[in-house]
Amino acid sequence: MSGVRVLVGTRKGAFTLTSDGRRGDWTVEGPHFGGWEIFHLTGSRADPKRLYASQSGGWFGQLIQRSDDGGKTWSAVGNDFAYSGEVGEHLWYDGTPRPWEFKRIWHLEPSPDDPDTVYAGAEDAALYLTTDGGQKWTELTALRTHPTGPAWQPGAGGMCLHTIILDPVNKGRIYVAISAAGAFRSDDAGASWLPINRGLRSGEIPDQDSEVGHCVHHITQHPSRPDTLFMQKHWDVMRSDDAGANWREVSGNLPSDFGFPIAVHAHEPETIYVVPIKSDSEHYPPEGKLRVYRSRTGGDDWEPLTKGLPQSDCYVNVYRDAMAVDTLDPCGIYFGTTGGQVYHSADGGDSWTPIVRDLPAVLSVEAQVLP
Amino acid sequence: MIRVVLPAHLKNLAHVTGEVRLEVTGPAAGPVTQRLVLDTLEAQHPMLLGTIRDRHSGKRRAFVRFYACEEDLSNESPDAPLPERVVAGEEPFIILGAMAGG
Known part of the structure; x- marks a missing residue:
């Protein structure tokens, strides 16, 4: 029977949660790299034993760790994330120009075909x-040096490149998202980039039709529908059916359309999941009720999923990279909270169970199906 | 022989226990400096590159401190001679994380 390995990055280390395909009994291993922030822990689809971790900390900076045996042993690999050529400037919070300065890697995206090929998204925004x-690591400089770059500004969490989607059908097509510059698409493997923010509406900026400046929180795509993208923005849940050329709002009946993660069901490309958060100044669920919302219609019409989730006095957040799905049938859904819980559903979201309750604040969750 | 004390996180990263002992060979008749010690340390343990000082500017990371002989050498020139007792191996060169956050 196949199994599942859930990869969890936290404020104070990495953890792996493993189970057989029934997803009933879980083995928890970790912390790996105890005391370090693990912004992202992920695995290769080409070789599930190959794992990568973005390890960082205020004292000792950025490291990348690699495992070739499913997380039993790790080796530090390269951590030289230099900006190539002229560094240039972007806008700081106060509107003054500020040179790009590397801070950390937020997201690692392994190639689906080659375990040695990985893209990395950095703060300050750059793609490696x-x-x-x-x-x-080599920077794909065309993104950072895009003509709009000098107008990019950081969101509250920093000017981070947090989302990387490698289109499974259109080879060479890459989507990225940057807070708070917006979404971009390359059709030539990163040699050139197109801002894809038409239709986004952001009250935080004066020009609603601005090419950049939108605070995109996360984007997801179902591999069978490569031109359809789902986005959780700072406010608003959005979708595009033309590879990001145009977006429309699908927040519908959500109790709040603010949030961070968005995920799509592994086998139902119109079934999507979000975790509504009350507001950008109150990073906790509305009414103290932790609810995942599911739409089976690709947005607009949403239903709350509450079975097994705390429905009173719950004030945790769920970060943008902290929700994942597995590809088993029924599809498994996983998310981690700032309170250290990792919840999972083995029935497409109908019911939820905590795998662990007391980890450090969860920064990222990924799910691997093991042979 | 130079003795170097690493903070716990960097000991784990470098897979060492206790002090690191370095044979530091600088330019003929030149002084043993902070830069020379760190260059030697990073050559011996390349996974430490970038964790103590910036890989390109060589500047000490903001929350890293260098102590020796009960003195804070963090803001000394990286090319200043280290204390005689450190060079003689009588006292360690201590690298540690500053008291900051957590």
Whole structure:
């Protein structure tokens, strides 16, 4: 029977949660890299034993760790994330120009075809690529040097490139999202980039039709519908059916359309999940009730999923990279909270169970199906 | 022989226990400096590159401190000679994380 490994990055280390395909009994291992922030822990689809971790901390900076045996042992690989060529400037919070300054890697996206090829999204926003398993990282400079770059500003969490989607059908097509610059698409493997923010409406900026400046929180895509994208923005849940050229709001009847993660069911490309958060100044669920909302219609019409989730006095947040799905049938859904709980559903979201309750604040969750 | 004390996180990263002992060979007749010690340390344990000082500017990371002989050498020039007792191996060169956050 196949199994599942859930990869959890937290404020104070990495954890792996494993189960057989029934997803009833779980083994918890960790912390790996105790005391370090693990912004993202992820695995290769080409080789599930190959894992990568973005390890960082205020004292000692950024490291990338690699495991070739499913997380039993780890080796530090390359951590030289230099900006290539002229560094340039972006806008700071106060509107003054500020040079790009590397702070950390938020997201690692392994190639679906090659375990040695990985893209990395940085704060301050830049996209890096390794083709040798993480030893050497090269910046794909066309993104940072896009003509709109000098107008990019950080969101409250920093000017982070947090979302990377490698289109499974259109080879060479890459989507990225940056807070608070917006979403961008490349059709030539990162050699050039197009802002794809038409239709986004952001009350935080004066020009609603601005090409950039939108605070995109996360984007997801179902592999069978490569031109359909779902976005959780700072406020608003959005969808595009033309590869990001145009967006429309699908927040519908959500109790709040603010939030961070958005996920799509592994087998139903119009079934999507969000976790509504009350507001950008109150990073906790409305009414103290932790509810995942599911739409089976690709948005607009949403239903609350509450069975097994706390429905009183719950004031945790769920970060943008902290929700994932597995590809088993029924589809498993996972999310981690700032309170250290990792919840899972083995029935598409109908019911939820905590796998662990007391980890450090969860920064990222990924799910691997094991042979 | 230079003795270097690493903070716990960097000991784990470098897979060492206790002090690190370095044979530091600088330019002929030149002084043993902070830069020379760190260059030697990073050459011996390359996974430490970037964790103590910036890989490109060589500048000490903001929340890293260097102590020796009951003195704070953090803001000394990286090319200043280290204390004689450190060079003689009588006292360790201590690298530690500053008291900051958590």
